[in-house]
Amino acid sequence: MEMKGSMAIPRLLWLGLWAAVLRDVAAAAGMKFTGSPIKLKVSQGQPVKLNCSLEGMEDPEMLWIKDGAVVQSVDQVYIPVDEEHWIGFLSLKSVERTDSGKYWCQVENGGKKEESQQVWLIVEGVPYFTVEPEDVSVSPNAPFHMACAAVGPPEPVTIVWWMGDSRVGLPDISPSILNVSGINQSTVFSCEAHNVKGLSSSRTATVQIKAMPLPPLNVTVSQVTSSNASVVWVPGFDGRSPLHSCTLQVAESPEGREVSMEVAPVPPFAYDVQDLKHSTNYSVRVRCSNEMGSSPFTDRVYFQTLELAPSSTPQNIHIIQKEPGLILEWEGVAPDVLKESVLGYRLEWIQDNVTQGEMIVQETKANLTMWNPLKDLIIRVCVLNSAGCGPWSELFLLEAQEVVGGQRQPPYGTSWVPVALGILTALVTAVALALILLRKRRKETRFGHAFGSVVGRGDPAVHFRAARSFNREGPELIEATLESVGISDELKTKLKDVLIQEQQFTLGRMLGKGEFGSVREALLKLDDGSFQKVAVKMLKADIFTSTDIEEFLREAACMKEFDHPHVTKLIGVSLRSRPKGRLPIPMVILPFMKHGDLHAFLLMSRIGENPFNLPVQTLLKFMIDIASGMEYLSSKNFIHRDLAARNCMLDENMNVSVADFGLSKKIYSGDYYRQGCASKLPVKWLALESLADNLYTTQSDVLRSHVQMLAS
Structure with a gap:
């Protein structure tokens, strides 16, 4: 009995489910959209209300579809006629051309989509332009044409052309082409589109007359060498026709004799003039051309080519020892040999196959101080003028092993003068030694006769030794420890x-x-x-x-x-x-800090002989470097007390180091230092507590750094 009772409940559930399924099938079989396909034509701007009727379904979810996409309009209403009969409405308050298309209703039931009959909505109005007249430039009295096209509905659409305030030609069915035989002044054109609903007017197009261009502007000559020059200009008014070339006339000045006529395609508006004579005055002027002709020439711009680099080479280079450096000498080039104006001589010295430095001097000698005497030194010299350096002299080698006893010997073999001087010095030295020995020998002989008997008797001989030697070149130095x-x-x-x-x-x-x-x-x-x-x-x-x-x-x-x-x-x-x-x-x-102190470097960047721009990123890096250094000092319990741009040094890699610790103090206890007695202090940017109470902390260093950076 219990078994039978327990199986009765599932049976009742199955029967309920089957009943629901049968009702859905019956409802689906009885569900349908009523109504027939229709076509609506309405005027633009009018309201439209579309509807569809659905029977055989309770509480449907009805969607409106336009050309395959769901309509998102909020003006949708669903009204029940009875329990299984619904009517849906879609309201369009003011239709536009974009509202034209096919509309239908759609519902989903049992996984299947049902759709109503389609409604074709046609929005009629005044013509709509698809092609309008465009601005153009034409040659005087040359024929040209313009286009205009518009569409309905309703059709047909007729095009009427206007030139200025006058109608041109007869009405034409859209699309329309207007052929104009030619004009000789700027003129405006437009078109009208007509249908039974009214007319539309196109944009107004301006037809300009092409003309010859105006002369170029801002002609400049740059990058001048002994034989070349770069000419750059700005094009003037192009006459409403693209420029296709510009002509440069180059002439010698002041005679004005034409040297060349160069034609440069444009753009760019630049040209490199080549094969010029050195040290010569020239002038250049430019004109540009379009299809209508050429502009007048600009005013002449004058320039002078540079000299040729010197062709002469310094000779007979030699070095003479002179403390604390070396004196380099050579034979100068005679002025009548040079056709160019000489600015001086350029000297370059090399060690370890790396150029260590160079200098420019006016005379035929130079003093070298910064070199390593334990390494081979290679030197070369050239003549210098405004065009650059002439041929280098033969490499002059000063070998490292020529340093003997701390003194550098003259390089023999490079000139007969040092050799002769060496021989002469040796002869004089030998003669002097011989004279000294001879004189000493005479003294020994003379005194030997006088004291011979004394020595022979065994009495003590008299010996003399100087108690102190004297240096006549200067006072005696003491060892510094x-x-x-x-x-x-x-x-x-x-x-x-x-x-x-x-x-x-x-x-x-x-x-x-x-x-x-x-x-x-x-x-x-x-x-x-x-x-x-x-x-x-x-x-x-x-x-x-x-x-x-x-x-x-x-x-x-x-x-x-x-x-x-x-x-x-x-x-x-x-x-x-x-x-x-x-x-x-x-x-x-x-x-060694290549760029010196930061204060001088910043001043030089703004008001030096050759000012230069420092990017914000570089200035920010300077401040970060200083802050990093000061943070380190603070971690070591040091207060600087004199942080300023003048006390920050800049190396060759643009890295800043905090320097000048003459007023620094180490804090052994606590976090501040109090000045106990009067002393010289940089008061200009001191913190207020330092000025008032002689109190110095890492915070006063921070304040000083902020003010100093702003001042610099």
């Missing part, structure tokens, strides 16, 4: 391992100087025998005491602790010996 400058033991300990002997570097040209000292370029000899270009900062010779030396070297000791790409790193310190009784000159050796 850290112990001889009067600095504290603490500072001696810090600087002991960075002390560099004076003999290891050679001072060069002055890079800059101030109230208390100067900076000079130098070559530092490294352990491997190579040389490094450095900058040497030193106190002035006559204004310092042991206290000044202490403060000066404390800056070096401060820098010794730094190791950051944007903080100047100490290379070493040195002491320059002076005569006895005078303190040695302290020197701090730093990396």
Whole structure:
């Protein structure tokens, strides 16, 4: 009994499902759209209401379709007539031509789509233009034609042409072509399209008359050499016809004799004139042409070709030793030999197959200071004028092994003059030695007779030895050591391992100087025998005491602790010996910075002899470099107290390093430093708390950097 009862429920469910399916099938079989296909013609701007009737379905989801796409209009209404009879309405309030097309209704029932009969909607109105007259340029009195076309519905559409305010020709069925025999002045054309609904007017087209062009503008001559010149110009009014070429007339000045007539296709509006004579005055003028003819020539523009590069070569190059550098000499080229005006001589020197430098001099000699005496030196010279450098002289080689005993010997074989001087010097030296020996021999003989008996009796002979030798060239120098400058033991300990002997570097040209000292370029000899270009900062010779030396070297000791790409790193310190009784000159050796301090570099970019533009990205990089260096100093518990653009150095790769730590202080406890006594301070951009309370922190460094960057 329980089994039978449990199976009764599924049976009832199946019967219910089958009943629902049978009802849907019966409803689908009885569902249909009523009505017949119709065609509607309405005037443009009129309202239209379309409808479709559906029977045999409860609560349908009815869609309106136009030309296969669902209509998205909100003006759709579905009204029930009875339980299974519905009417759908689509309202179009003001029809346009785009509303024309086929419309129908669609419903979905049981996975199948049912569609109603189609309604064709035709929107009639005034003609619609598909082709309108266009602006053109024509030759005077030359025939041309214009086109115009329009469509309905309703058709047909008739075209009427207008020239200015007058009708032209007879009405024509669209599309229409208007043939014009020619005009001699600018004229406007338009067309009208007519049908039973009314007329439409086209745009107004302007027909311009072609003319000869006007002369070009802004003729300029650039990139002038001894035989070529580049001419550039701006085209003038083209006469409403494209330019096809421009003509350049080149003539010698002031005679005005024509040299050439060059025809240049355009664009571009530029031409390179070639095969000109050097050092000659020329003029050029330009005209341009179109299909109607050529413009007048422009005014003449004058220019002069450059000289030819010199053809002469300097001869008999030789080098004479002169401390602290080398003097290079050669035989100058006689003025009557040169046809060109000489600006001077260009000198170039090479070591390790790399050009180390060059210079331009007015005379026939030059002083070389920056070179490595332990490597072969190759030198060459040429004559220089405005056109460039003439032929280089033969390479002059000065071999490294010619350095003997710290003195450079003249290069024999390059000229008979040094050879003769050497021989003469040797002869004079030999004669002098012979005379000295002869005189000494005579003295020994004379005194030997006088003291012979004394020596023979065994009495002590008299011997004389000078107690002191004297140098007549200058006062005696004392050896400069850290112990001889009067600095504290603490500072001696810090600087002991960075002390560099004076003999290891050679001072060069002055890079800059101030109230208390100067900076000079130098070559530092490294352990491997190579040389490094450095900058040497030193106190002035006559204004310092042991206290000044202490403060000066404390800056070096401060820098010794730094190791950051944007903080100047100490290379070493040195002491320059002076005569006895005078303190040695302290020197701090730093990396060489090609572009100097940032303040001078920024000024030079704006108001120098050759100003240049610094991109915003470069200026931003400068600030980032400085901020990175200052952040490093802050992490090391250092406050700078004198951050300024003048104290930031710029190397050859445009990297900025913070420098000049003369006022820097290390904070051993706390996060600030208070100035205890009066001293010279850069007050111009100091932070307010530093001015008021002698209080210095990393924050006051930050404020100073901001103000300084804005000022620079």
